[in-house]
Amino acid sequence: MRVLGPSTDIPDMELVARTLEGDREAFTGLVTRHGPVIYRVAYRVLGHRAAAEDVVQETFTRAFRGLGRYRGEHGDSSFRSWLCRIAVNQALSAARRELLSEEPVLPDTADGAQPAEEACLRRDVQEAMGRLPPHLRATLGLRVYGDLSYLEMAEALNCPVGTVMSRLAAARKAMRRYLADWLSDGTRE
Secondary structure, eight states: OOOOOTTOOOOHHHHHHHHHTTOHHHHHHHHHHHHHHHHHHHHHHHOSHHHHHHHHHHHHHHHHHHGGGOOOTTHHHHHHHHHHHHHHHHHHHHHHHHHHSSSOOOOOOOOSOSOHHHHHHHHHHHHHHHHSOHHHHHHHHHHHTSOOOHHHHHHHHTSOHHHHHHHHHHHHHHHHHHTHHHHHHSOOO
């Protein structure tokens, strides 16, 4: 049976079962369905495309290798949380390596295809995200770009829900501080 992509009605757990039975197309369906979320989360943690793409590839490689150990008691959202946990761990490891490297990779910048003010705002938001410590970037990225619930974020980050909430509050407070110019009058000094 062919898997048609993210719009298919086949639940994640069935695709996992099919993958474990040797159906590689089933795993392709999981990658197609969850790849965009994993990329957005990795990109927001790292701030550049190449590193995010590497994290996506490593996330799905590790997921494929570890699929037999995945328990899956909580259905599709749990599978997404499991993938996000792998992605966050990979992105945080990449961020640590970058911090230790002598030549850190700079965040991607806007390509100029947007109106100047919007491009400037996007760049400032990206720079502000880049200034957050990696654990706050990961938490904010999961919430905003991964659209995960607090419980799913706690599963992905392997921490209590209260910790997720306090990290989100700290990340939002820092972002407000970093973006104070935009929030006050929409212009930059």
